[in-house]
Amino acid sequence: MTASLPLPYVVFGVTGRTGAAAADALLRAGLAVRVVVRDPAQGRPWAERGAQVAVADLTDLSSMTKALNQARGAYVVSPQHYNREDLFEIADLIADTTARAAVAAEVPRLVALSSIGADRESATGWIGMNRIFEQRLGATGIPTAFLRAAYFMENWMPLVGYAMCSGTLPTFLAPAQRAIPMVATVDVGSAAAALLQEERTATSIVTLSGPKDYAPNDVAAVISASLRKPVDVAVLPEAEWPNALADARFSKAALAGFAEMTRSLNDSHIDIKSDPNAVEWAGTTTLERVIAA
Template identity: 35%
Template sequence: MFVIFGATGRVGGAAAAELRRRGLRVKAVVRDAAQGARLAQLGCELATADLNDSRSVARALEGAEGALVLCPLRPSEAPRAEALRIIDSLGEAIEASRPRAVVAISDYGAHLPTGTGITLIFHQLEARLREAPTAMTFLRSAEHMHNWKRHVRAARERGVLPSLHHPVTRRFPTVFAPDVGLVAADLLASAEGNAKQARVVHVEGPRRYSAQDIAEVLARHLGRPVVAEELARERWEPTLAPAGLGEEYARLVAELQDAHNAGRIEVEAGAGEVRRGTTELAEALR
C-alpha cells in the first residue's frame, strides 16, 4: 500500500495515478472525502487527514509500505509558523507509524541554512524528517512552470511579462509539476528499506528556461508580441502582497528570488542525483 498526501494536487495526483497505472495499491489522503471522486475512479482507497493533527496523519499512514508527504505552502499571514506546525506533525506521525519508505517533496536550495526566504521551510522539513526511522528520500523540485500563469493577463493585455528573475536572459531550473509526481511515484515503487542515510534527488524539466524564453512561448500561444521586463526590486513586495500572498509571504518570496538571482538556488554540489521531467514549457503553458 502506498499512501499519497496531497493527492488532489498536481504532484500528488500524478503520483497516485502513476502508481495505479502500475497496478499498485494506493491510499489517497484528502482533506474532505468529497474531493476524492476522481481518485476513487482510478481505484484509489480514500482517507481523510488534517496535516496539523499528527494522530490523523499517523492513522492515514497505517499499513503503508511507502508514502509521499509534502508541506503545502499557503499564502497566509504567518506561512512559516503554519508550515512548521505541519512539519512537526508529519515528523511525529512518521515516527509513530514507521512506513518502510517515505518520499518528501522538498525544494531546490533546501540544503542552504540561511538567506533563501520561503525555501528555508524546506530546509527545516528536511532537518526534521531526517530524524525519522525510515528510508527517507527528499525530492527537491525546481520552480513549477505553472507559476507563470499569474502573468498571462499582463502578457495578453499589455504584451509584457514582468519578471523577478534578473537578468531576463538568465536560464534557471523549472519543471512541470505532474512530472515531479511521476518521479515521486518511481522513487516510491523502487524504494529500498535503508534508514541509515537520507537520499536526495533533484528534479527539473528537460532543459532550463529564461524569462525571455517564457515570453517567447507566451507570444506564440497568445498570437501577439510579448517582452520580458525586469520588475524593479523595490516593486517586488508591493506587487506580490496585494496579489493575495500576504506581507510575510511576499517578503519570503522576495528573499528567495534574491537567492535565485545570486545563483544560489541550484543542485546541491556532490549530493544527490538529478532527474528530468519530459514536459517542455510550451506544452505546460498551453
C-alpha cells in the first residue's frame, strides 16, 4: 500500500513579486506547492524546485477549476490590466471566475491579495478592483483571509532610478514629510504563506505594513545615504501626473483610477486603520533593504 501524497498549496501570481515570494516560502518550508501560470515556460523554474505546475487562464472557468482541484488551500491574486479601458470589467470577470472555480474545486481555504482601502465604498480608484475581488470571494462562503497590503515599497523603484541620475526624487505623494505605511512585496508573500498554513475556519481581514512608516522625504534620505550625495524631493502637482506617467502607457480609465487613488492616499481617505475588523500585521523588511537590493 502506497502512502498518498500531501495536497499542495496552490499559488497564483508567481510571475509577480508576491506570488513568487509566497511559493518560495512554502517550498522552503518543505510543503507541497502547485504554481499556476499562463505560459508553461513560466513554470519551469518552479518545476525544477519540485513544484507542480498548472496552466490556466484567469478568465477561463475550466482551466481555473482544474488548477484549484485537490488543493489544501490557495493564494489568489487579480492582476490589473492598466493598459485597458475596461480594466474594472476585466477585474470583475477575473474575480467572478476565481470565485466560481474555487467553489467548483471545493478549495477549503483561500488567501486573497487585496489592499488597504478596500473597505471604502468609493473614491479609491484602482483599489476598487480589490474591493470587487473581496466581494466576489466573500460571497462564496469559503474561509478567506483577505490580505490588505500597504503601499508597496517597490513602487518607488522607477523613481529611485531617476533620483540616482538627477539628484531629485519625484513623488505623487504629498505632503513630502507625511509618513504612510509601506510594505515590501517579499513580506506580503511571506504573510500569504503563513496565512495559508493557519487552520482558521472563518473569514478574516489582515492589514500588512512594514516595520515602520515612511515619507517621501525618508525615501530621499535613504537614497542620499546610499549615493553619498544630496537628493531633493519634488512633489508633482496633479496637472503633471499624466506626463509623468506617459511611459507607463496607462489607458485613460487607468490614469483616472490612479489619480483618484493617489488623491485619497494624500487626504487619508485611504487609511490602514479605517476598518475596525482588520487584524494588523507587520513585516520585517525595511525600505533601506529594498532600495539597496
